[in-house]
Amino acid sequence: MHERFSGVWICKDFGRVTTGADPTELGRAVLTAYLVGRPTRGETFRVLVRADNGSQSVITPGQLTDPGWKADPAICRALPAYLRDALA
Numbered sequence: 001m002h003e004r005f006s007g008v009w010i011c012k013d014f015g016r017v018t019t020g021a022d023p024t025e026l027g028r029a030v031l032t033a034y035l036v037g038r039p040t041r042g043e044t045f046r047v048l049v050r051a052d053n054g055s056q057s058v059i060t061p062g063q064l065t066d067p068g069w070k071a072d073p074a075i076c077r078a079l080p081a082y083l084r085d086a087l088a
Contacts, residue, residue, distance in 0.1 A: 019078035027059040033083035
């Protein structure tokens with residue numbers, strides 16, 4: 001699916017984005033936005049972020065425990081609208 005407001009292609013299983021944002025923070029924002037208001041019904045979610053330099057980060061819900069965390073505005077601009085809206 002192409003999200004026309006941010007110019008990002010994304011689908012249920014995989015998404016790609018071009019941004020200079022920290023890969024771990026990007027993954028944290030995506031997972032947080034996806035889980036907002038969503039019952040998990042025992043499912044396990046994780047985000048795997050692979051950067052162009054070959055590094056990768058895996059973010060799990062257990063790493064989202066800081067209640068004061070806010071997504072960086074630069075990261076939000078790289079997200080599709082439905083994820084940006086969930087973080088607002």
